[in-house]
Amino acid sequence: MAGGASGEPGPGAAAGIVVPETQEHLFKVLVIGELGVGKTSIIKRYVHQLFSQHYRATIGVDFALKVLNWDSKTLVRLQLWDIAGQERFGNMTRVYYKEAVGAFVVFDISRESTFEAVLKWKNDLDSKVQLANGIPIPTVLLANKCDQNKDNSHSPSQMDQFCKENGFTGWFETSAKDNINIDEAVRFLVENILANYKNFPNEDDVDKIKLDHTTLRAESKSQCC
Amino acid sequence: MADKLPSEFDVVVIGTGLPESIIAAACSRSGQSVLHVDSRSYYGGNWASFSFSGLLSWIKEYQEENNGEEWTAWQELILETEEGVALRKKDQTIQHVEVICYASQDSDEHVEEVGAVQKNPGSVTSASTNDPPDSMVTACSDTSELTTPLSEPEAAREVPDVDVTLGNENHGGDTDCSQSPLEQEKAGNLPVGEDVVDAPKKNRITYSQIVKEGRRFNIDLTSKLLYSRGLLIDLLIKSNVSRYAEFKNVTRILGYQEGNVLQVPCSRADVFNSKKLTMVEKRMLMKFLTFCLDYEQQPDEYKAYEECTFSEYLKTQKLTPNLQHFVLHSIAMTSEESTSTLDGLRETQNFLRCLGRYGNTPFLFPLYGQGELPQCFCRMCAVFGGTYCLSHAVQCLVVDKESGKCKAIIDHFGQRISAKYFIVEDSYLTEKTCSNVTYRQISRAVLITDQSVLKADSDQQISILTVPPVEPGSEAVRVVELCSSTMTCMKGTYLVHLTCPSSKKTAREDLESVVQKLFTPYAEAELENEELKKPNLLWALYFNMRDSSDISRECYNDLPSNVYVCCGPDGFLGNKNAVKQTGMYSCSMSSFWNSALPCAYKPTSGTTSSPKPSLILIFLLKFSQNTLDPSDTLLRNVFSRVLDLNSLSSATEMLWLFPPYLFSQGQHNSLHNRCLIKNC
Ligand SMILES: Cc1cc2nc3c(=O)[nH]c(=O)nc-3n(C[C@H](O)[C@H](O)[C@H](O)COP(=O)(O)OP(=O)(O)OC[C@H]3O[C@@H](n4cnc5c(N)ncnc54)[C@H](O)[C@@H]3O)c2cc1C
Ligand SMILES: Nc1nc2c(ncn2[C@@H]2O[C@H](COP(=O)(O)OP(=O)(O)O)[C@@H](O)[C@H]2O)c(=O)[nH]1
Ligand SMILES: [Mg+2]
Numbered sequence: 001m002a003g004g005a006s007g008e009p010g011p012g013a014a015a016g017i018v019v020p021e022t023q024e025h026l027f028k029v030l031v032i033g034e035l036g037v038g039k040t041s042i043i044k045r046y047v048h049q050l051f052s053q054h055y056r057a058t059i060g061v062d063f064a065l066k067v068l069n070w071d072s073k074t075l076v077r078l079q080l081w082d083i084a085g086q087e088r089f090g091n092m093t094r095v096y097y098k099e100a101v102g103a104f105v106v107f108d109i110s111r112e113s114t115f116e117a118v119l120k121w122k123n124d125l126d127s128k129v130q131l132a133n134g135i136p137i138p139t140v141l142l143a144n145k146c147d148q149n150k151d152n153s154h155s156p157s158q159m160d161q162f163c164k165e166n167g168f169t170g171w172f173e174t175s176a177k178d179n180i181n182i183d184e185a186v187r188f189l190v191e192n193i194l195a196n197y198k199n200f201p202n203e204d205d206v207d208k209i210k211l212d213h214t215t216l217r218a219e220s221k222s223q224c225c
Numbered sequence: 226m227a228d229k230l231p232s233e234f235d236v237v238v239i240g241t242g243l244p245e246s247i248i249a250a251a252c253s254r255s256g257q258s259v260l261h262v263d264s265r266s267y268y269g270g271n272w273a274s275f276s277f278s279g280l281l282s283w284i285k286e287y288q289e290e291n292n293g294e295e296w297t298a299w300q301e302l303i304l305e306t307e308e309g310v311a312l313r314k315k316d317q318t319i320q321h322v323e324v325i326c327y328a329s330q331d332s333d334e335h336v337e338e339v340g341a342v343q344k345n346p347g348s349v350t351s352a353s354t355n356d357p358p359d360s361m362v363t364a365c366s367d368t369s370e371l372t373t374p375l376s377e378p379e380a381a382r383e384v385p386d387v388d389v390t391l392g393n394e395n396h397g398g399d400t401d402c403s404q405s406p407l408e409q410e411k412a413g414n415l416p417v418g419e420d421v422v423d424a425p426k427k428n429r430i431t432y433s434q435i436v437k438e439g440r441r442f443n444i445d446l447t448s449k450l451l452y453s454r455g456l457l458i459d460l461l462i463k464s465n466v467s468r469y470a471e472f473k474n475v476t477r478i479l480g481y482q483e484g485n486v487l488q489v490p491c492s493r494a495d496v497f498n499s500k501k502l503t504m505v506e507k508r509m510l511m512k513f514l515t516f517c518l519d520y521e522q523q524p525d526e527y528k529a530y531e532e533c534t535f536s537e538y539l540k541t542q543k544l545t546p547n548l549q550h551f552v553l554h555s556i557a558m559t560s561e562e563s564t565s566t567l568d569g570l571r572e573t574q575n576f577l578r579c580l581g582r583y584g585n586t587p588f589l590f591p592l593y594g595q596g597e598l599p600q601c602f603c604r605m606c607a608v609f610g611g612t613y614c615l616s617h618a619v620q621c622l623v624v625d626k627e628s629g630k631c632k633a634i635i636d637h638f639g640q641r642i643s644a645k646y647f648i649v650e651d652s653y654l655t656e657k658t659c660s661n662v663t664y665r666q667i668s669r670a671v672l673i674t675d676q677s678v679l680k681a682d683s684d685q686q687i688s689i690l691t692v693p694p695v696e697p698g699s700e701a702v703r704v705v706e707l708c709s710s711t712m713t714c715m716k717g718t719y720l721v722h723l724t725c726p727s728s729k730k731t732a733r734e735d736l737e738s739v740v741q742k743l744f745t746p747y748a749e750a751e752l753e754n755e756e757l758k759k760p761n762l763l764w765a766l767y768f769n770m771r772d773s774s775d776i777s778r779e780c781y782n783d784l785p786s787n788v789y790v791c792c793g794p795d796g797f798l799g800n801k802n803a804v805k806q807t808g809m810y811s812c813s814m815s816s817f818w819n820s821a822l823p824c825a826y827k828p829t830s831g832t833t834s835s836p837k838p839s840l841i842l843i844f845l846l847k848f849s850q851n852t853l854d855p856s857d858t859l860l861r862n863v864f865s866r867v868l869d870l871n872s873l874s875s876a877t878e879m880l881w882l883f884p885p886y887l888f889s890q891g892q893h894n895s896l897h898n899r900c901l902i903k904n905c
Binding site for chain 2 (some may be wrong): 062068085086088089093094095096098129188207208209210212218
């Protein structure tokens with residue numbers, strides 16, 4: 001699913017002669033953190049340029065797709081996976097984690113308890129998903145709701161230190177409400193994912209089968225009542 | 226995370242196996258609030274799949290005499306007008322768990338391969354300080370004696386730190402294991418460690434490599450495949466749950482004849498390319514298979530044999546014994562003794578119809594294992610607002626004495642959670658409830674091997690092999706061999722699942738003779754050169770699983786009318802049973818149709834057109850939400866037109882096709898409100 005390069009030409013044809021015009025990547029990125037820190041809002045802001053103070057239901061939000069024209073040679077399809085309310089009692093399915101290549105861990109700067117839960121989320125993430133080479137996936141820490149008053153006194157240097165010690169690739173102060181730093185944070189994460197990809201390109205498995213509506217529809221027409 | 230659960234839901238689902246998860250997703254999707262709990266710490270129940278370390282802790286769980294924590298007495302929590310139906314504390318569905326490790330358990334040979342295999346950037350160095358254990362084989366005759374190497378799952382997970390030297394690695398109970406007074410019959414036949422160390426150089430996979438690469442394994446408790454035109458595939462597609470899963474086509478159908486594993490030709494191209502078949506046989510087979518594709522059109526061909534078994538029928542057809550064998554065991558996959566001609570023809574037809582939809586064989590296998598599928602449905606349920614709690618036990622169902630209906634559950638914290646409908650997986654019911662139920666057993670083996678049972682150009686093969694009964698009266702054994710690109714085992718290994726209905730006492734007794742036919746115990750390989758062609762066994766697990774399928778509802782004692790029982794996995798290859806029963810849930814709602822409704826609403830003869838699916842959908846929703854007013858014209862509308870349950874169940878299928886925004890504003894609002902409450 002996510003993670004593989006599906007660009008042309010295929011791995012075999014890339015042997016020198018034809019220079020690939022554009023490379024396409026599909027990246028699955030997880031957005032995790034405590035309930036109410038703004039995960040769904042961040043996804044909606046980033047993908048649909050929307051923010052609603054009142055929107056609270058996670059219902060129906062599964063993953064959102066955003067296509068990035070990264071540079072003249074690279075197209076990135078970003079799948080942002082929402083946690084679908086399962087954070088509340090903390091039992092995520094493997095379906096959620098599998099084949100993710102990057103993650104955001106979000107906390108709410110106006111609620112210190114959500115920062116305290118960050119490490120629990122990071123550890124859970126590292127135990128459930130790794131890159132093919134066995135190292136953790138790049139993870140960016142988001143200090144969300146920076147439009148509001150802080151509930152703690154972590155200085156930027158303390159945050160840097162925290163990220164270093166706990167294996168976060170970096171951190172950003174964001175606001176889904178005022179659209180602060182969200183594009184920047186995503187760019188930063190994608191840069192890291194792409195760097196990983198260059199070092200350890202995923203082998204694309206061409207035999208994988210995806211089932212979809214089109215197959216069914218095409219066939220069921222004939223036998224319809 | 227430690228929030229208190231809401232105290233009211235529309236539906237409470239207990240157990241996260243495939244059927245329960247399908248129902249949970251269907252309910253959530255159609256706008257009902259769903260609480261989905263499992264007393265275990267993982268999804269899937271007996272449908273689960275595990276990493277290697279996860280499987281080791283699963284094994285451990287079944288040997289520990291653990292009666293669970295003390296529960297607050299629920300008796301005090303129910304009213305005088307209520308009755309409690311206790312649920313089971315400890316699962317009883319798994320028995321006779323035996324583990325045998327054939328791979329070398331010392332860590333000083335060819336460890337460089339570990340790095341190569343996993344492409345680990347850091348090199349793994351060998352300290353080679355450990356003395357090899359005396360015996361490489363640990364065998365256990367029963368669960369209570371099981372002391373095979375069981376590393377702590379956490380410890381095992383931590384291991385792959387790049388600069389850990391293997392010699393220093395903690396292998397949990399390795400040494401205990403070889404010292405413990407275990408059944409040594411196998412060990413006696415095998416060479417001791419030194420022989421293997423001195424053995425010719427070959428990339429041999431050690432036990433510590435398996436542990437180290439344990440995360441690459443996704444080992445299913447239940448081994449099944451999906452028929453490419455089966456109910457489950459259709460359901461996955463219609464419900465859009467398929468977006469969470471990817472599949473691989475099974476690449477080969479294998480047969481076993483006179484001690485050899487052979488590839489069975491089944492598609493037209495296969496038949497014509499086969500070198501094993503003579504020209505005459507090719508024509509015979511094609512003719513017969515073509516007939517099977519629409520056998521109903523030519524009743525004269527089989528009418529006379531309807532009373533016979535399929536194998537007798539095959540003898541009357543122009544097929545050589547060779548071909549009869551393959552059609553019976555590898556294409557129809559039916560039993561020699563008990564399958565009727567019609568059943569055999571139907572199975573053959575099913576097989577042929579499934580061919581070619583996605584590839585050369587009729588079967589699909591989900592990447593990461595069959596255990597992925599229940600989780601896909603759970604994700605769908607969660608996306609539509611379902612609430613999930615694992616490690617959450619339910620003490621009892623609370624039944625209202627007067628109405629006989631279940632009102633609520635009491636969970637392990639003593640919290641009462643009420644709902645309108647309750648779905649309970651069979652294994653949660655107590656002996657008291659199931660005293661009249663007789664269960665069958667499934668025998669299972671899981672093997673890790675180093676080669677395919679039939680080598681081919683590509684080592685990435687997914688094969689299904691049926692081994693006919695060894696002796697009269699015993700059962701055919703279904704073997705599914707998975708390669709590493711199915712994401713169920715580490716590179717350089719194969720994961721082999723064996724399944725058959727139990728006939729002897731333990732799974733090992735049922736299956737070991739087949740295992741011995743197909744594989745060589747690891748250490749024997751170098752000694753018996755003529756046996757070298759067989760793959761080596763590295764590790765084996767045997768266990769029995771209870772088969773709770775096909776139990777009629779009446780067999781359970783005192784089941785309230787709004788409690789539905791889902792069965793665990795059956796022994797069949799496909800998933801028909803799991804999917805079918807989920808339709809029954811909606812059909813059970815319809816027993817209401819026959820009993821509770823005034824005659825005026827019952828179908829009148831002569832009505833022909835069936836109601837619009839959308840109407841039935843709304844009806845079902847209103848019905849399930851108790852917002853159905855008896856004077857509602859909807860009732861008359863739907864009712865006067867539903868002729869049989871079949872059209873109802875096809876209507877419930879429609880539940881999947883209608884996204885919630887089709888509901889009326891009122892319903893939508895209440896749905897929305899519920900979400901608000903939930904997220905507060
Ligand atoms: C009682 C009822 C409740 C409905 N509730 C909802 C709802 O909650 N949300 C929603 O999105 N859609 C609702 N619908 C509409 C429904 O989803 C379909 O759009 C509609 O039934 C199919 O319309 P049609 O033109 O295809 O079929 P038609 O052939 O026009 O109608 C099928 C049958 O339904 C009867 N019918 C149609 N409309 C009504 C009505 N308003 N009252 C009584 N009988 C009627 C007709 O007489 C006919 O027998 C409701 C429909 C009915 C009948
Ligand atoms: N002030 C402010 N509120 C926010 C921000 N992001 C989200 N919220 C609010 O926080 C609440 C929870 O957000 P939601 O996205 O549902 O959180 P989730 O549970 O993590 O998905 C909602 O009321 C949002 O409107 C932000 O950046 N600033
Ligand atoms: Mg949310």
